[in-house]
Amino acid sequence: MTKTQCDAVVLGAGPAGYVCAIRLAQYGKKVVCVEQSELGGTCLNVGCIPSKALISAGHFLESIKHASDMGITVGDPELDIQKLVSWKEKVVKRLTGGIGMLLKSRGVEVLRGRASLLSAGKLEVATPDGKVVVEARDVVLATGSEPAPIPGFDFGPHVWSSTEALSPTEIPKRLLVIGGGVIGMELGLFYRQAGSEVTIVEFMDQLLPGIDPELVKVVQRRAKKAGIKIHVSTAAQSFSEESDGLTVAVETKGKTKEIQADKILLTVGRRPVAPSGLEAAGLKTDKRGFLETNDCCQTKTPHIYAIGDLCHGPMLAHKGSAEGLVAAGHIAGKGGAKWDHSVVPGVIFTDPEIACVGLSEAEAKEQGLEVKIGRFNFAANGRALSMHAAEGLVKVVTNAADDSLLGVHMVGPNVTDMISEAAVAIEAGLTAEDISLTIHPHPTLSEVFMEACEDVHGLCVHSPK
Numbered sequence: 001m002t003k004t005q006c007d008a009v010v011l012g013a014g015p016a017g018y019v020c021a022i023r024l025a026q027y028g029k030k031v032v033c034v035e036q037s038e039l040g041g042t043c044l045n046v047g048c049i050p051s052k053a054l055i056s057a058g059h060f061l062e063s064i065k066h067a068s069d070m071g072i073t074v075g076d077p078e079l080d081i082q083k084l085v086s087w088k089e090k091v092v093k094r095l096t097g098g099i100g101m102l103l104k105s106r107g108v109e110v111l112r113g114r115a116s117l118l119s120a121g122k123l124e125v126a127t128p129d130g131k132v133v134v135e136a137r138d139v140v141l142a143t144g145s146e147p148a149p150i151p152g153f154d155f156g157p158h159v160w161s162s163t164e165a166l167s168p169t170e171i172p173k174r175l176l177v178i179g180g181g182v183i184g185m186e187l188g189l190f191y192r193q194a195g196s197e198v199t200i201v202e203f204m205d206q207l208l209p210g211i212d213p214e215l216v217k218v219v220q221r222r223a224k225k226a227g228i229k230i231h232v233s234t235a236a237q238s239f240s241e242e243s244d245g246l247t248v249a250v251e252t253k254g255k256t257k258e259i260q261a262d263k264i265l266l267t268v269g270r271r272p273v274a275p276s277g278l279e280a281a282g283l284k285t286d287k288r289g290f291l292e293t294n295d296c297c298q299t300k301t302p303h304i305y306a307i308g309d310l311c312h313g314p315m316l317a318h319k320g321s322a323e324g325l326v327a328a329g330h331i332a333g334k335g336g337a338k339w340d341h342s343v344v345p346g347v348i349f350t351d352p353e354i355a356c357v358g359l360s361e362a363e364a365k366e367q368g369l370e371v372k373i374g375r376f377n378f379a380a381n382g383r384a385l386s387m388h389a390a391e392g393l394v395k396v397v398t399n400a401a402d403d404s405l406l407g408v409h410m411v412g413p414n415v416t417d418m419i420s421e422a423a424v425a426i427e428a429g430l431t432a433e434d435i436s437l438t439i440h441p442h443p444t445l446s447e448v449f450m451e452a453c454e455d456v457h458g459l460c461v462h463s464p465k
Contacts (some may be wrong), residue, residue: 001131004109006030009123009136011115011275014041015274016308016320017142018099023328025106030132033103036114040096041144042309043317048165049095053088053168055186055349058193062351069388077193085167109363117277120301138303138331139281141291142324145270145309152238153178158246159239159264162187171195176248177262178236180207184267185219185350191265192226193351199259201236201250203268208348212360215411218392219350226351239264272310295338297327305331319344326406345423347416352392355419358426361397370400372443374432374456374465378412382443389413394452396432403431403456414445421449432456 005058006029010021013035021033038045057079064077064445103110111134113127121139125132147161153159162183173196177188192198200207200223207223207230208216224230231252239248239261248259272289282301285291291299291306299306305327308320322339329337348354364371374396378384384392392412399406406421425435435453454460 001133001142003133003135004032006032006109006142007136008032009034009134009140010140011100011123012041012142012143012144012308013039013042013103013110014142014144014308014320015158015317016144017041018103018324019321020140020142020307020324021108022102022106023325024331024450025108026458027328027332027334031107031334032109032111032136034111034113034115034123034134036112038096038244039099039103039110039128040092040145044095044099045092046166048317050088050092050166051162051183051186051190052349054084054190057084057087058190059351061193066388079171081168081194082249083170088166094361115275117275117281120281120304123277138305140324140327141275141299141304141306141310142308142320143273143275145272146314147266148269148271150178150236150266150268153236153264153266155351158241159266162265162267165191170200170213172261172263174195174261175199175263175265175424176201176246176259177265177267179203179267179269180230180232181209181267182348183445184265185223185266186348187265189223189226189351189406192228194222197227199261200231201234202230202232203235205233207232208354211348211354211356212362212395212409214393214395215354215356218352218411219354221350222391270309271313290404295326296330297323297339298330312450313341314344314346316344316346325362328423340427343423343427347419347420349391349416352389352412353410353415355410356407357419358405359397360407360409363394364397364399364406369406371406372398372400372403372432372456372458374398374452374454376448376451376455376460378445378448380451380462381445381448382412383445384448386443387413394418396449396452396456398432398456403433404436405432405453407428408449408452410449412445412448418446418449421446426461 009032010017021031024031066101067074115123115125115126117123122135152157168251171194175196176199177184177200188198234252237249245262246453293311297305307323309315327341345357378392379390384390395409397407405426432453441449451460
C-alpha cells in the first residue's frame with residue numbers, strides 16, 4: 001500500500017470532476033483526480049457526446065429524405081449502423097483523449113480505481129497496481145449518476161438503458177421507449193429516423209414533463225408526423241418474451257393493453273451514485289440519493305464538497321461543470337465563488353430542438369409575478385425558411401413590473417446554440433427592450449429572439465396586427 005498527499009482530491013473525472021480538478025490546478029493546488037472508469041464520465045462516454053453523434057446522423061438522414069424539396073435528387077439512403085457506431089467512438093475517444101492531455105498538462109495526477117472514504121480528509125483507492133491512500137485537505141465528490149430501473153424491467157438483453165442504445169449492433173424493427181423525457185425523446189426520434197417502428201410510453205400527462213407545453217406540442221406534432229406512436233398518462237407494467245419478440249403490458253386510465261416490441265429502451269431518469277464510505281466522513285444521502293450542499297457546493301462536513309449529479313438540481317453536464325468551478329474557487333479562497341441555480345439553460349436535441357432558461361410562464365405565475373409574454377414564429381423568419389426548418393417559436397416571459405427577462409423558451413432550428421444569448425441577458429438583468437434595441441444580423445435565426453422581445457410590447461414589425 002502506498003500513500004500520497006495533496007491539497008485537493010476529486011472523485012470522478014466527468015464534466016464536473018475534471019473541470020474542477022483543472023481549475024484547482026490553475027489556482028496552484030496540488031490535485032489528484034480519481035476515476036474508476038473512463039475520463040469524461042457518463043457525458044463523454046455514454047451520454048451527451050455519443051448521443052449527439054447519433055442524433056446528428058439521424059438529422060442528416062432526415063435531410064437527405066427531403067432534399068428533393070430543394071431540387072436535389074438523392075437515392076434512398078442506407079444506414080451502416082456498425083460504421084456509424086465506429087465513427088461515434090472516434091468522436092468520443094478524441095474528446096476523452098483531450099481531457100487526459102489537459103489534466104496532464106496542468107500537473108493533475110490521475111489515479112485509476114475505485115475510491116472509498118476513510119475519513120473527511122483521507123480515502124483509499126483500489127487501483128490495478130494495488131491500494132493507494134490519498135490524504136488531502138479538501139475532497140470534492142463528483143461521482144455522477146446511473147440509469148434508474150423500474151420494477152419488472154431489469155436491464156438486460158431485452159431492456160436497454162441509454163448506454164446500450166448508444167452502441168447498437170443493429171437497428172430493432174420495433175422499439176418501445178418507456179419514458180418520454182429528454183433521453184427517451186432524443187433517442188426515440190433517432191431510432192425512428194434510423195428505421196425503427198417507435199412507440200413511446202410516458203407516465204405523466206405530457207411528453208417532456210416540466211417543459212412549456214407550447215414547445216412540447218411542436219415536437220410531439222413532428223414525432224407523430226414521423227410515425228412515432230405516443231401514449232401519455234400510461235404506465236409500463238411488465239413484459240414477456242414471445243416467439244416473435246416481446247409483449248409489453250401497459251396501463252392507461254385503468255385499462256391494460258399490450259404493445260409488441262423487439263427491444264425496450266428504459267429512460268425513466270437517472271439516480272445519483274454516491275461513493276462508499278460516506279458515513280466515515282460524517283455524511284449520508286437523502287431518500288433520493290442526493291447530498292445536500294450550500295451555494296458554495298459544500299456539504300455539512302467541512303472541506304468536503306459535492307458537485308454534479310450527486311447533488312440537487314438538473315442532471316446536466318454544464319451545471320456540473322459550473323459547480324466544479326464554484327467548488328474550486330471556494331477551496332482556493334476566491335471571493336464571490338457561489339453557485340447561482342436560477343440561470344441554468346437546458347437543451348434538448350429533439351427534432352426540432354428545444355432550449356429553455358429561467359422561469360416558465362407557469363412558474364412565474366406560481367411565484368405571484370405579473371408577466372407579459374412575447375412570441376415569434378420561425379415560420380416568419382427568412383433564414384429558417386431558407387434552411388427548410390421553419391417549425392417552432394421563441395417565447396419570452398417578462399416581469400410586467402420592470403420588463404426584466406424572467407425566462408426564454410425556444411423550439412426550432414439550432415435553438416440549442418441560440419439560448420446562450422438569452423442566458424446572458426437574464427444573468428445580466430437585461431430587459432425585453434434591451435434585446436429588441438440590440439441590432440441582430442439579418443438574415444439569421446437570432447432575429448426570432450429579438451422579434452419575440454419586440455412582441456412583448458406589441459411592437460413586432462413582422463407580426464400581423
